[in-house]
Amino acid sequence: MSETNCHNANQTCWSCPAVEFKGHVDFRACGQAAFRKAAQGQLVVECKRRPEIGYFDPTSITFEHCTEWKKTDNGYLLDGMRVLILGMDGYLGWPLALKLAKLGCKVYGIDNMLRRKLVDDRGAQSVIPIETMEDRVKAANEHLDVEIDFREMDLMDRDSLFAYIKEVQPESIVQFAEIPSAPYSMADVDKACDTIQNNVVGTLGLLFGVRDHAPDASIIKLGTMGEYGSPLTGRPLFEGLFPGDAVLQYKGEEWSLGGELTPRDPVSFYHVSKVQGTFSVYEACKYWWLRSYDVMQGVIYGNQSDELAAHPSLSTRLDIDEWWGTVVNRFVAQAVIGMPLTIYGSGNQLRGYITLKDAMQCITRLIAAPPEPGQYDVVNQVTDVMSVKQIAQTVAKIGAEFGLDTEVQRIENPRVEAEEHPYEVIHDKLKDNFGFASESTFEDEVRGMFQALMQPEAVARINAQESKLFPTTKWSGEVGELKVLETWKPDVPAKEAA
C-alpha cells in the first residue's frame, strides 16, 4: 500500500472519536490557534474502545499504532466505525453507504424520501431505475454481504433523530439530508422557504443533537462550490478559510486574514442555504468544540462506483431534469434522445466538477481522518474546472462514439450569473492532506453514462420526461419561454464519428 493511501497513519487519538476527555479541561477559546496552544500537554483522555489503557496523553498514540484503526485503501479506518448518513436515499447517500459498508464501517442512515417525491411532483424520474430502500438494503446484503441500518425519518423530526443518534452513537455523521436544487429554490417563495427551512433549520437542529448525544463524532457537512460565486477580480477561491499567509492591506497597514471565512456570494437561494449552514456549523465548532469538515463540492456527475456495479438493484438515482439533474448528466441524456444540449447564456461559465466515484473517495477519506475537537475546516472537492461549452463539446464528441449526432444550443440564461469570469479554484487539501487521487476521468465517466443511458429502459425514461429537460425556471421570477440564441453542431473528429 502506498504512502498516499495511508495519509492518516500519523494522526493521533487527539482526533479519534473513540476518545473521551477526562478531568475538566476548559479548552474553549474563540480562535483555533489560541485553543491549540492552550491544549498543549494538558490533556488526559480515556479510550471508549480500549478502557484497559487507562488515562493517557491522546497525542501519544497514532492511528498506525492503534489496534482499533485498520489499514484500508482510503487510509486507516476505525474498525467497524459507526457512520450515520443523513439523506441515505439520495444520489450521494446511497453509494456512500455501500462504499463505507464494504470498507467495514457500521452504516446507519435516515431519509424522509423527499427527493423521490419532489422529482415525481416535477413529472420527472431517475433515468436509472432504483429500488425501494427496503429492497436496496436487502440487495446490499445479498450482493455485497453488508448490513445497513436504515430508518425512514425526517431530519426535522428532532425527537426521533436525537433518539437515533443516542442509540447509534455515531463516530462520524454525514449530512446529505438537504434539498439540493438551485432552480427549485428559485421557482417560488414556498420552494425557496422549504429549501432554507429544511437545510438550515434541519442542520441547526442536528448540531444540537450531536452536541448532546455524540459530541466526539466528526460532522461531514456537504456544501457547494457555489457558495463562493465567481469574483470578477479573479482572486483565488480558497478552501473556505483564508490561508495563514493571506494578508489584508488597507490604508498602509496589514493584517493576516488567516483562519477567517472567505467572502461568499452564493448563486441561488439553495446556495444561500449552504452558506447559511456553513455559519451554523462553523459557530457550533467554536461554541461547543464539535468538529467538522465542510465540503465545498463541485458539480457531481456520473453514476459509477465499484459497489454500485455489483448488481443493478444497487443502482443510485440519476436525475436529468432541469431541477434535479446537473449539467453533465442532463447533457448525456439530451444527446441520447437527439435533443440539442442546452447551454445557458454564453456557455463560458466556469465551474468545478467531480465524478460520483471520486466524490465518494473524498468523503471516505475525510471520514478516515477526523478533525480535532473544535476544528472546523473546509475542502474544495473538485477535480476539473471546465466551461459549460467545453462540457457540451466533449459530450457531443463522446456521443459520436455511440453513433449519436448531437447539436448544441445556446439559450437565454434563466439564471442571474456572470457569464464571463475568471475562476481560480484552489483544491489542494484533499490531495495533500487526505491522500485523495482521482480514479476516474471526465471522458471515461461520460462514456460510462452513455452506455447506461442508451439502454432501452433508460431511453424510455428520458423520452418520458423530455419536456422537463429544457429550462423554464427564471431567477427573475418571470414566466415565459427562453429564447434559443444559437444552435450548432460541434466538430467531432472524423474517426470517432459514427
Next chain:
Amino acid sequence: MSETNCHNANQTCWSCPAVEFKGHVDFRACGQAAFRKAAQGQLVVECKRRPEIGYFDPTSITFEHCTEWKKTDNGYLLDGMRVLILGMDGYLGWPLALKLAKLGCKVYGIDNMLRRKLVDDRGAQSVIPIETMEDRVKAANEHLDVEIDFREMDLMDRDSLFAYIKEVQPESIVQFAEIPSAPYSMADVDKACDTIQNNVVGTLGLLFGVRDHAPDASIIKLGTMGEYGSPLTGRPLFEGLFPGDAVLQYKGEEWSLGGELTPRDPVSFYHVSKVQGTFSVYEACKYWWLRSYDVMQGVIYGNQSDELAAHPSLSTRLDIDEWWGTVVNRFVAQAVIGMPLTIYGSGNQLRGYITLKDAMQCITRLIAAPPEPGQYDVVNQVTDVMSVKQIAQTVAKIGAEFGLDTEVQRIENPRVEAEEHPYEVIHDKLKDNFGFASESTFEDEVRGMFQALMQPEAVARINAQESKLFPTTKWSGEVGELKVLETWKPDVPAKEAA
C-alpha cells in the same frame, strides 16, 4: 437648515421609490459596478406620483428640485412616504413609527405580539408599562396627531403579509420583525431553531413579497455588529463590505477585495440568524434588483425620544432581564434595586453602543436617502465603543447622583467569546453619507433611565423579576450556577456621591 440635514438634497429620481422604469432595460449584472456602467444614459422612467412629467431621465431631477420631496430635520423626505414597519410593537418598532409619523410619513405596521409573549414566558416584563397596540395607536393620534395603521399579523403568514404589502404599496420597508436575543437562541434547540426559522425564513419570504408587490421599496434590514465577531488580528471592522481600497495579498499577487462581503464570525445563533439574513438580502438585491441597507447595529440602550416623551401612554418597552434586556438597560435596573452589576468574564469585551434616540435618527436618515435599484449597502450604526467594565463604572457613578451605592461583580462568563481583543469599528457612512449627528450622550441617556427606573412602579417591576437578571443560560448548554469571581465598589467622585 444646515447642509448636514439636507444630506440627500442631491439624490435623484434614480433612487426614488416613486419612479417606474419604462421600456425594457436589462440592467441585471452580477456586480454593482458593472451595473452602474451599463445603466449610464440608458434609462427612461416615469414618476408614479407625477405622471404629468411623462418619460424622463431619472438622474435629471434631484430630491431638492422635486416637489414630492420635502425638507425635514432628517433631510428631504418623500411627502407622505409610505413606510411599512415589520415588528412595530417592539422596542425599536414603536418609537420609529412615532418618529416617522410625526415627520409626515404614512406609517403602516405589523406585529405578531411575540415579544410580549416571550418576555412573559420568561417571567419578566417591561419595566416601563406599555399599552396595547390598540391603545398606543389611539394615544399617538391623541397626543401627536398622527394616524398609524397597525395590523396584528405574523411575518410567517405570507398570504396576509403579501396582501398587506400589495394594499399599502410601501415605499420603504423596515424589517424589525426578528427574535432579537442571543441567550434565548442559545438556551435550547427549540429556541435556537425558532430564532432561525422566524428570522431567516421570515426575511426570505418577505423578500419575495417585496419583489412581487413593491419592488421599488427600499428595505431597511436590521443586522447587528455581532455579525462580525471580534477578530483577534485587530483588522478594521468595515461596514459590511470591503472598501474599494482594501487589497488581498497572497503569494506575491494582489487583488482588490472591494465590494465583497467581509468575513463574519457571529457570536450566538441569534447573530448567526442575522448573518444568514444578510446573505438572503444581499442576493435578492443581486438577483432581483431590490435595494437594501443592512444596518449593523451596536447594542441599543435607553428609552427616550421626543415623540415617546409626549405622553406616558406612548412609552416603548424596556426589558432588563437576562434574555430580553441589553447590558446598559440591565445595569441601570440592577443599580436601582441595589443588586450588583453583573459583568460576564473579564469585562474587557469591547462593543459598539448607540442610544435609542440616535438609532431612530439613523434609521430615519436611511429611509430618507434610499439606495439605488439593485444596491445593497451596509452601515455600522454605532456611536461609542466601550468595554463592559467602563459601562458598569459609569452606571455606578451616575447612580451615585441618585443616591445609589452600587457594587460591581465579575461572574463566570456564560458566553463563548474572546474577553481580550482589539475592536476597530469603522462607522463613517451614517455620518458622512447620511448626515447623522448624535443627539444624545451615554451619560445623559443613563441619567434619563435612572430617572425613569426610580419611579415606584418601575422599581416594583424590577424587583418582581430580580431573579431573572442574573444569567443562567450558558453557551455550552451546561446547567449550573455561574460563580461570582470578584465584587467591588467603583470609585465614585466624592462630589457626586450621595
